[in-house]
Amino acid sequence: MHPLAERLQHLTRRQFIGRTCTGIGTAALASLLEPRLFAAAGSASSPPHFAPKAKRVIWLTQSGAPSQLDLFDYKPALAAMFDKELPASVRGEQRLTGMTANQTRFPVAPSIFEFAQHGRGGIWLSELLPHTAKIADELCVVRSLHTEAINHDPAMTMLQTGHPIGGRPSFGAWVAYGLGSESANLPAFVVMISLPTGKVNSQPLHERMWGSGLLPAKYQGVRFTPTKDPVLFLSNPAGITTGRRRAMLDDLAELNRMTLSDYQDPETQSRIDQFEMAFKMQASVPELADLSKESGGTFERYGPESRKPGSYAANCILARRLAERGVRFIQLYHRGWDQHGNLPRDIRSQCYDTDQPTAALIMELRERGLLDDTLVIWGGEFGRTVYSQGTLTADNYGRDHHPRAFTVWMAGAGVKGGHVFGETDDFSYNIVRDPVHIHDLNATALHLLGIDHTRLTFRHQGRDYRLTDVHGDVVHGILS
Numbered sequence: 001m002h003p004l005a006e007r008l009q010h011l012t013r014r015q016f017i018g019r020t021c022t023g024i025g026t027a028a029l030a031s032l033l034e035p036r037l038f039a040a041a042g043s044a045s046s047p048p049h050f051a052p053k054a055k056r057v058i059w060l061t062q063s064g065a066p067s068q069l070d071l072f073d074y075k076p077a078l079a080a081m082f083d084k085e086l087p088a089s090v091r092g093e094q095r096l097t098g099m100t101a102n103q104t105r106f107p108v109a110p111s112i113f114e115f116a117q118h119g120r121g122g123i124w125l126s127e128l129l130p131h132t133a134k135i136a137d138e139l140c141v142v143r144s145l146h147t148e149a150i151n152h153d154p155a156m157t158m159l160q161t162g163h164p165i166g167g168r169p170s171f172g173a174w175v176a177y178g179l180g181s182e183s184a185n186l187p188a189f190v191v192m193i194s195l196p197t198g199k200v201n202s203q204p205l206h207e208r209m210w211g212s213g214l215l216p217a218k219y220q221g222v223r224f225t226p227t228k229d230p231v232l233f234l235s236n237p238a239g240i241t242t243g244r245r246r247a248m249l250d251d252l253a254e255l256n257r258m259t260l261s262d263y264q265d266p267e268t269q270s271r272i273d274q275f276e277m278a279f280k281m282q283a284s285v286p287e288l289a290d291l292s293k294e295s296g297g298t299f300e301r302y303g304p305e306s307r308k309p310g311s312y313a314a315n316c317i318l319a320r321r322l323a324e325r326g327v328r329f330i331q332l333y334h335r336g337w338d339q340h341g342n343l344p345r346d347i348r349s350q351c352y353d354t355d356q357p358t359a360a361l362i363m364e365l366r367e368r369g370l371l372d373d374t375l376v377i378w379g380g381e382f383g384r385t386v387y388s389q390g391t392l393t394a395d396n397y398g399r400d401h402h403p404r405a406f407t408v409w410m411a412g413a414g415v416k417g418g419h420v421f422g423e424t425d426d427f428s429y430n431i432v433r434d435p436v437h438i439h440d441l442n443a444t445a446l447h448l449l450g451i452d453h454t455r456l457t458f459r460h461q462g463r464d465y466r467l468t469d470v471h472g473d474v475v476h477g478i479l480s
Helices: 003-009 013-033 076-081 132-138 152-161 171-179 242-263 266-289 296-302 312-324 343-367 438-448
Strands: 056-063 115-118 123-126 139-146 189-193 222-224 329-335 374-379 383-388 399-402 406-412 419-421 431-433 458-460 463-465
Touching: 056 152, 056 171, 056 312, 056 343, 115 132, 123 132, 132 139, 132 343, 132 406, 139 431, 139 438, 171 189, 171 329, 171 438, 189 312, 222 266, 242 266, 266 312, 296 312, 296 343, 312 329, 312 343, 329 343, 343 374, 343 406, 374 438, 383 406
Parallel strands: 056 329, 056 374, 139 419, 189 222, 189 329
Antiparallel strands: 115 123, 139 406, 374 406, 383 399, 458 463
């Protein structure tokens, strides 16, 4: 017999426990002193891979595709082309949606809104964004985003998961998997969907947008709602005390641990973790969601809708509070940007909802010292066409989907403020300089979090998956 094996055979249970308890105690003490060291346990790639610029992300997702032509991509020469046919050479062979593919004409629709330059960098912004104009020096406006998907659901799925077909982990889930949470009492990934004030055409948002996909379920986003229970079923039923709930969860955890021991199913461990987090959130979330202690000046800064639970403005205040409490990934969705008709009327409503709260969020993060290590991203799943969908008049038009060129902006940790990156042609139809694919945007955001996007992987059914699939390059031109 091998000497080591013989030695182990003679090792008593008492000796084994005595020899191992020191190591276990050291690990336990380390986890208490610095829990973030254990945050990414189970992550095969063990990020961060290098010193991060950002500790957290706030992604302000504008669902429905804001018109870059009416907000960010100023094209003054289009005024002389009002109602003229968009040259076929500009459209090329690009795929069109079923909503405009059969139009007999593609008349150019210049924006009716005035633009002006703002900040030290002279960034052109629409009159619809007077509050965003005040934070122009914080913004890196990327005018050259592009994607393949031309319809909302696959495009939004692509933006969120790096793939147009459902089933892949969302960006926030990847970050939670890779970096874990800085908060012991809140999830790493929180989602909020705001309620527009106007009557708008809102695309549905499916839970897979913030789902964990092929990752363990504990990494999925936790949705907060503007109800009595910010998280569904958070409160104990009538007659159930906190102590009784704790005892029930302890017994349930023991049963789940027995199942885990028998079957080694990681989803069982996820279930244990989720029950524990739910118990912790019973104490932490009500205090977090209670905005009554915010000052009157805060509500004034975020705008007239900020006192209404579930509004974009109220959710922006909650996003700041979540950032203060160490939540790693905060995702706000604001729907209603899908303006195929009556765009001038409806985009005013959308900007009323979002412009002032967005600027207030950036200002508060900066004042509280959080913007230095928080990455903020604003944008939708694609852009809008320069040609009008439907009837074009001097003061009214609609725009169809346009995945070939659109705009997002970034601000905060590691981003070059007061800067414009990328350029489109005279029609905001094709990219002529510095194209940025969705995969590149995701790779860059991960880079700012200290993650090499090629190394953040998860093995599933014999293949290593990642957010950027086999694509993506870090866009160094937008980094400070």
